[in-house]
Amino acid sequence: MKNLPNIDGEVQTESANQKTSLKNIFLFFACGFFFGFVLVKAEVFSWYRIQEMFRFQSFHMYGVIGSAVVTGIVSTYIINLFKRRKQSASIHVAEKKFHKGIIPGGLIFGLGWGITGACPGPIFLQAGMGYAGAFILLLAALSGTFLYGLLRDRLPH
Amino acid sequence: MQLIHDVIFKPWPWYVVGPLIGLTVPLLLLIENKTLGISANLRHICAALLPSKPTFFQYNWKDHQWNLFFALGIVFAGVFVNVSGLMEYNFDIHPDLQKELAQYNVQLQAKAMPDFIFSTSALSSFTTWVLLIVGGLLVGFGTRYAGGCTSGHAIAGLSGLQWPSLVATITFMVGGIISANFILPYLLAL
Numbered sequence: 566m567k568n569l570p571n572i573d574g575e576v577q578t579e580s581a582n583q584k585t586s587l588k589n590i591f592l593f594f595a596c597g598f599f600f601g602f603v604l605v606k607a608e609v610f611s612w613y614r615i616q617e618m619f620r621f622q623s624f625h626m627y628g629v630i631g632s633a634v635v636t637g638i639v640s641t642y643i644i645n646l647f648k649r650r651k652q653s654a655s656i657h658v659a660e661k662k663f664h665k666g667i668i669p670g671g672l673i674f675g676l677g678w679g680i681t682g683a684c685p686g687p688i689f690l691q692a693g694m695g696y697a698g699a700f701i702l703l704l705a706a707l708s709g710t711f712l713y714g715l716l717r718d719r720l721p722h
Numbered sequence: 723m724q725l726i727h728d729v730i731f732k733p734w735p736w737y738v739v740g741p742l743i744g745l746t747v748p749l750l751l752l753i754e755n756k757t758l759g760i761s762a763n764l765r766h767i768c769a770a771l772l773p774s775k776p777t778f779f780q781y782n783w784k785d786h787q788w789n790l791f792f793a794l795g796i797v798f799a800g801v802f803v804n805v806s807g808l809m810e811y812n813f814d815i816h817p818d819l820q821k822e823l824a825q826y827n828v829q830l831q832a833k834a835m836p837d838f839i840f841s842t843s844a845l846s847s848f849t850t851w852v853l854l855i856v857g858g859l860l861v862g863f864g865t866r867y868a869g870g871c872t873s874g875h876a877i878a879g880l881s882g883l884q885w886p887s888l889v890a891t892i893t894f895m896v897g898g899i900i901s902a903n904f905i906l907p908y909l910l911a912l
Contacts (some may be wrong), residue, residue, distance in 0.1 A: 594791045596753070603739050605799065617899045630740070632736060657753060674868055674871060675893060677856075689796040693802075695801075698844065705857070709764075715776050718777075
């Protein structure tokens with residue numbers, strides 16, 4: 566297993582020598598399609614919905630995120646109950662390690678989110694929907710990540 | 723009939739879509755023990771495209787191709803919705819937000835995305851470029867600095883009951899509340 570050379574907010578538990586099969590590649594693509602379609606039905610990609618959220622003008626986004634988290638917790642718990650009965654390995658979300666950078670990083674992301682109304686998932690979705698602005702947004706976000714990679718050693722973590 | 727029409731063409735309520743989004747977390751874990759996290763793809767794309775790169779991008783991005791295919795699935799969902807014309811949006815923007823945006827002389831339509839930022843013609847406006855570039859840079863920089871975005875921290879991390887993700891989610895919200903209420907108005911007035 567090869568660790569990522571740098572902090573990525575999570576400890577890599579997946580083994581690199583385990584090649585993703587073609588079947589699983591298709592399944593991941595299908596999951597992404599499902600996820601994206603639900604984001605459309607949820608209007609999560611909508612600039613207006615995000616602006617309403619940050620102005621406390623609508624409960625919608627809080628309901629979406631809140632019920633998503635509750636479902637994530639409960640469904641993982643139930644699956645692990647079955648797994649334990651069958652004595653197979655349980656499933657766990659990758660561990661997120663705390664570092665000081667989470668706070669300034671989170672604030673910086675939040676500042677951007679409040680302007681563009683888009684976190685990375687919706688940017689990919691909007692690009693697929695053909696919004697001209699989304700392509701600029703994607704390029705700018707890639708540049709931001711590149712900039713972080715450049716400055717990383719000089720930032721507190 | 724109206725109900726069938728609405729289910730196909732209209733947005734769904736939060737208590738339907740929220741749980742569906744949440745199910746993505748165990749789904750990815752069951753397929754191959756993967757944790758939902760979309761912003762990592764920004765790093766993988768940089769690692770794949772850059773000819774000479776800082777150490778942050780020196781790793782085998784192909785080990786993470788599952789996530790790139792996940793993101794590709796999201797892109798195709800967007801293409802599908804666009805091509806099929808399967809979505810009708812309600813013009814239900816909160817009256818206060820409408821009033822606020824009206825100050826900037828922008829036209830609001832019954833769409834999910836405002837034309838004055840995201841349409842092709844909006845690219846002739848200086849304000850649009852500032853919004854997109856400043857916002858995009860902050861999103862790309864901040865998500866990697868924080869080690870995750872809304873999906874990786876707020877949805878997956880909180881589903882795994884991890885306190886660093888709670889810290890991250892709170893800072894996302896604080897940043898968003900500040901910029902939407904106090905910074906965006908200045909940018910829109912440019």
